[in-house]
Amino acid sequence: MVFIPLIVDALANAALIFFVAVGLTLVFSVLRILNVAHGSFYSIGAYLAASAGLWIVSAGAPGWLTFPTLLLSAIFVAVLFGPVVERTLIRWTYGKSEAVQVLVTFALFLILEDLQRMVFGVQSVYQDTPMTMLGVVEIGGIVYLNYQLLLIALAVFMLIALKLFISYSRTGKLLSAVVADREVSQAMGIDTSRMFVIAFSVGVFLAALGGALATPTSGVSPGLGADTMVLAFAVAAIGGLGQVEGAAIAAIIVAFAKVLAIYFAPSLDAVAPYLVMLAVLVVRPYGLFGTETARRI
Numbered sequence: 001m002v003f004i005p006l007i008v009d010a011l012a013n014a015a016l017i018f019f020v021a022v023g024l025t026l027v028f029s030v031l032r033i034l035n036v037a038h039g040s041f042y043s044i045g046a047y048l049a050a051s052a053g054l055w056i057v058s059a060g061a062p063g064w065l066t067f068p069t070l071l072l073s074a075i076f077v078a079v080l081f082g083p084v085v086e087r088t089l090i091r092w093t094y095g096k097s098e099a100v101q102v103l104v105t106f107a108l109f110l111i112l113e114d115l116q117r118m119v120f121g122v123q124s125v126y127q128d129t130p131m132t133m134l135g136v137v138e139i140g141g142i143v144y145l146n147y148q149l150l151l152i153a154l155a156v157f158m159l160i161a162l163k164l165f166i167s168y169s170r171t172g173k174l175l176s177a178v179v180a181d182r183e184v185s186q187a188m189g190i191d192t193s194r195m196f197v198i199a200f201s202v203g204v205f206l207a208a209l210g211g212a213l214a215t216p217t218s219g220v221s222p223g224l225g226a227d228t229m230v231l232a233f234a235v236a237a238i239g240g241l242g243q244v245e246g247a248a249i250a251a252i253i254v255a256f257a258k259v260l261a262i263y264f265a266p267s268l269d270a271v272a273p274y275l276v277m278l279a280v281l282v283v284r285p286y287g288l289f290g291t292e293t294a295r296r297i
Contacts, residue, residue, distance in 0.1 A: 005142055006259055012148035012217075014255035015155035019210030020228055021235035022162065022247040023203040028236070029179050029243075030199035033090060034098070036105040038207050039229025040112035041077060045208025046224060047120045049073035050215040053127040066129045074209035082201025090200060091193075113225060126219035147216060154213065158206075159248050166244070175199060207232075234277045240290025249288060 024038045052073060053066040089108055093101045134146035166172035177185045178195045186192050211220075211228070235254050239246025254273040261272040268275070280288060 005144070006263055008144055008148060008152075010256040010259040011152045011252070012255075013258060014252040015151040016210055016214050017231060017235055017255055018155045018248055018251040019158065019213065020207045020232045021239070021251055022158075022244055023206030023210070024232045025236045025239065025241060025243060025247045026162075026206070027200055027203035028241050030175055031086075031090065031094075031196055033093065033101050033105070034233075035090075035200075035203070036102055036229060037085075037108040037112060038203070038232060039225035039227070040109050040116070041081060041204045041207040042211035042228045042232075043220065043225035044081075044112065044116060044211070045074050045077045046211030046215050046220040047116060047125060048077060048208075049212035050125040050127045050220050051120065053129055053215070054125070057127065057129055063129045063133050066127070066133075070130065070212040070215075071209070073212045074205050077208035078201050078205035082204040083197050085204075086197050086200040091196070109225070109229070113222075116225075117222060120220075122222055124219055124221040126215070128216045131216040145217075151213060155248075159244070162244055171195075171198060231273060234273050236287075238277050238280045238287055240287025243287065243289035246287055246289030 020038065020042050023041075024035065027033065027035050027038070049070050052069045056065050056069065057063065085108065089104055093104050131145060131147040134150065136143050137146055137149070138144075166176060174185075174190055175195055175198070177188075177190060178192055182192060185195075211224075231254070235247060235250045238253065239248070239250035254276060257272040257276045258269060261268040284290070
């Protein structure tokens with residue numbers, strides 16, 4: 001029975017990792033940019049959701065209002081940062097070397113980190129109203145947090161929604177065409193600039209949503225964005241850059257590695273995801289679901 005809470009903990013962790021990793025891999029697949037600032041959008045979404053939740057509780061408003069706040073915080077971050085960042089800094093890097101793209105997004109990451117300290121301060125923020133309101137459930141004599149089960153359900157819903165959006169919606173099909181061949185898509189009349197804005201904004205939304213959903217379980221503190229960014233890169237590399245299904249499977253693998261380390265070898269907790277990444281990349285340098293492609297020179 002000890003494995004049942006282990007599995008639930010791992011799947012709940014995988015759900016949070018999936019949101020931020022799938023956003024990163026979506027941006028890379030469409031824009032072909034490794035966005036180092038992705039972790040900052042995660043932490044801004046977390047700070048905003050936690051601060052709004054605390055304000056709702058302190059104002060004496062009904063606690064259930066903290067649930068829509070999690071989603072609205074992510075939407076606000078996506079609308080505020082997505083189009084502006086893509087149309088200024090990110091668009092300027094198209095056609096430039098990978099080194100320039102990484103340096104530009106890393107500079108953006110540093111700016112956003114300082115901006116968070118100016119707006120939210122350096123104290124940790126924690127609000128657990130959504131988690132306490134949902135309570136616990138006992139299954140087979142073991143007590144689970146209902147909020148953990150909600151996270152797992154939301155991640156599954158998001159994976160299915162993304163696949164349906166990409167496969168069946170007009171915008172999703174246009175995004176797929178841009179991913180397949182950007183030049184041919186432009187020649188066929190597809191507005192690739194608009195597709196880039198949509199893909200980047202959706203990526204920002206997914207990162208911010210992951211941060212907002214994580215706040216009731218872990219709180220927010222300075223440095224969260226850097227930790228999340230490194231972990232998201234590891235998951236994206238394991239699954240294969242640009243692979244939505246790969247991000248989902250890799251998130252589960254990394255989460256199980258972290259939870260197994262916590263249960264059986266706590267000293268390896270911090271390095272477990274990167275040991276998994278090393279093992280996968282030694283065997284498959286392009287990730288579990290990635291494909292080897294010829295580099296044009």
